[in-house]
Amino acid sequence: MANLITLDGKGVSIDSEAIETLAASLRGSIFKDGDAGYDEGRTIWNAMVDRKPGLVVRAMGTSDVRNTVNFARENNLLMAVRSGGHQIAGHAVADGALLLDLSQMQSVRVDPKAKTARVEPGAALSDVDFETQSHGLAVPMGINSTTGIAGLTLGGGFGWITRKYGMTIDNLLSADIVTADGAMVKASASENPDLFWAIRGGGGNFGVVTSFEFQLHDVGPEVLAGLIVHPIEDAGSLLREFEGIANSAPDELTVWVVMRKAPPLPFLPEDWHGKPVLVFAVCYIGDEDGGGDALKKLRALGKPIADVIGPSPFAGWQQAFDPLLTPGMRNYWKSHDFNELKEDAVQVLLNAIETLPDPNCEVFIAHVGGAMARIADDATAYPQRSSHFIMNVHTRWAEPSGDDLCIGWARKLFDDTAKYSTGSVYVNFMPEDDVDRVGGAYGVNMDRLSAVKAKYDGGNLFRLNHNIAPKS
């Protein structure tokens, strides 16, 4: 017997016979609290999320997904869907839910001639790079290689080569999806185009994706990449200059800004370790010598403590931030989109850096635009393509005793910078308590998304996400 929660939030006991029947229909396994495998299924990247699902189903293929979705629907059960387990909000796991764990479905199959890849949802970004880079190919993804491809793609996906080749969703050719009725449907430009539109930015609201097909591009295998580290005291003038450089940079150049206390990196003089710094993290994928004028201008700014830009394997650079983003820490994020880095906004940011509540906390500013911004806001469900900078207040600490201080710091910085932002937000950077920002995440596309939701999931079976209510 297992105790679960229904879609109406009531407790329900599912008898052993029903669970055994479900287990017999699977290639994968079922785990209850106490079974080996249960904790693995419910443990995700953000240690703040410590929830106990009623059952964990570890799926090994689409048939397992269909049988589990049918079981959840027929028993009216609250269902969580987990792939890479990286989402900050922790929607991948809920107390009492039937947890569908896709993390073992990790296959990546590249067709080097067609320059496409078929990817299962449990693959991490590193799995995708591993297979694609062996052919000198890549799809734009994020900057932390242990992130799951599934949640990243469904929310949008951007990283080092997005300015050149678009968002992850802009390179999605098709997906296999198990819908709430248990059917497996294909979504592409020609098959179920409404669903294909919705899954490119609308998150996990519409069904369970069991396979993604991506367009790949020639990238690397070697690129020009690395870090330029400056004292935080110079950040005001550096960011002013940086904005101009970023606005006129070629699509091949991407520069993200990180402000934090310097980690003990081997190339930094020891007396800088632990001191606040501004870091330009750079990736250039063009063929101009030295990365062209924009990169030369960036490298000429101020008096850097270190400049370690040089040739790097692309797959290696994709992992450069992994040591700062390991699983198991407590994390809380707040994010804003900006069209520009206004002087006053920068000052607010710098004041906040003076009071960083923990050495693991940081503020990231992602430089986007380029190819990403040349697609209309309603062409895919991702609605906010024009903003040029995406700030993520990335608070991270070890012990529960730090919760109030760190979360309070992030919220204050978020509030203080709100008036300079566009009001939109990247759905994949929203913590669980950002419920009042769901409208900002789906923006102009909300109404259409809600109609597609009604068509494919009128009963809102897939509700553990930044939820889109089905249109009535």
Ligand code: FAD
């Ligand atoms: P999970 O936690 O497994 O899933 C999250 C939600 O997605 C689920 O609750 C479900 O609603 C839905 N979902 C997952 N799998 C499926 C599926 N197969 N079918 C249907 N719905 C599904 N994003 C970027 O774009 N760029 C970055 O550079 C970037 N950097 C990051 C760095 C770190 C350290 C972290 C933690 C996240 C980063 N992200 C970035 C955000 C990332 O895109 C999201 O966290 C994303 O949700 C991770 O996907 P996942 O499969 O690991 O998520």
